[in-house]
Amino acid sequence: xxxxxxxxxxxxxxxxxxxxxxxxxxxxxxxxxxxxxxxxxxxxxxxxxxxxxxxxxxxxxxxxxxxxxxxxxxxxxxxxxxxxxxxxxxxxxxxxxxxxxxxxxxxxxxxxxx
Amino acid sequence: xxxxxxxxxxxxxxxxxxxxxxxxxxxxxxxxxxxxxxxxxxxxxxxxxxxxxxxxxxxxxxxxxxxxxxxxxxxxxxxxxxxxxxxxxxxxxxxxxxxxxxxxxxxxxxxxxxxxxxxxxxxxxxxxxxxxxxxxxxxxxxxxxxx
Numbered sequence: 001x002x003x004x005x006x007x008x009x010x011x012x013x014x015x016x017x018x019x020x021x022x023x024x025x026x027x028x029x030x031x032x033x034x035x036x037x038x039x040x041x042x043x044x045x046x047x048x049x050x051x052x053x054x055x056x057x058x059x060x061x062x063x064x065x066x067x068x069x070x071x072x073x074x075x076x077x078x079x080x081x082x083x084x085x086x087x088x089x090x091x092x093x094x095x096x097x098x099x100x101x102x103x104x105x106x107x108x109x110x111x112x113x114x
Numbered sequence: 115x116x117x118x119x120x121x122x123x124x125x126x127x128x129x130x131x132x133x134x135x136x137x138x139x140x141x142x143x144x145x146x147x148x149x150x151x152x153x154x155x156x157x158x159x160x161x162x163x164x165x166x167x168x169x170x171x172x173x174x175x176x177x178x179x180x181x182x183x184x185x186x187x188x189x190x191x192x193x194x195x196x197x198x199x200x201x202x203x204x205x206x207x208x209x210x211x212x213x214x215x216x217x218x219x220x221x222x223x224x225x226x227x228x229x230x231x232x233x234x235x236x237x238x239x240x241x242x243x244x245x246x247x248x249x250x251x252x253x254x255x256x257x258x259x260x261x
Contacts, residue, residue: 023134023167052156054163055229083156090236091229 001025021057041073173204
């Protein structure tokens with residue numbers, strides 16, 4: 001599991017995750033992911049390269065979304081793969097973790113007031 | 115026979131985090147010949163790892179010597195269903211009696227625990243539990259083409 005963080009215009013942070021977000025993957029990125037998301041109010045998590053998410057990975061995403069929300073910001077996903085979309089829908093978290101097909105739409109969403 | 119293999123279609127593993135990925139490696143090798151397809155493979159992996167995670171995290175509080183066993187039955191010539199059976203000898207736990215997680219309205223009020231069992235419920239066609247002596251026995255059934 002790999003993570004990279006990119007600063008975009010308008011104080012938007014793009015966090016790119018890559019690999020399976022399972023128990024190992026979640027443990028591997030937990031610290032850098034939490035650090036990258038907790039200090040920002042406009043966060044786009046790009047999961048184009050995440051083809052598998054288990055509940056432990058969902059917990060990491062929801063926990064980050066909650067932290068950002070408490071700061072008055074928004075965290076959204078973009079480029080969600082079919083498997084990940086299915087798990088989000090099945091877990092009832094699609095509204096809590098909104099997903100957008102393109103980076104541009106995700107950026108526009110986080111620039112909206114929470 | 116490699117360590118942990120209890121038979122061609124059954125594996126016994128230590129209740130330790132490393133066993134979760136070992137379990138999928140084992141299952142993937144055995145599912146190959148029955149060609150489950152990407153959707154069913156994903157459902158089986160997710161459910162197997164969620165149940166295994168539950169056992170590893172909760173079945174043996176305060177003990178490091180717990181184990182669990184997983185069996186795989188797949189008969190494409192019969193009904194095509196894939197059956198996964200789990201057995202552990204930890205504290206009694208019936209996942210079929212686990213209350214579904216209530217959907218939270220907003221991110222701020224979200225309860226982030228307890229996601230695994232509802233996910234399993236959503237991906238399997240049948241889920242059956244019995245306490246047999248000192249063992250928890252859970253069977254998951256996946257119907258081909260219905261995941």
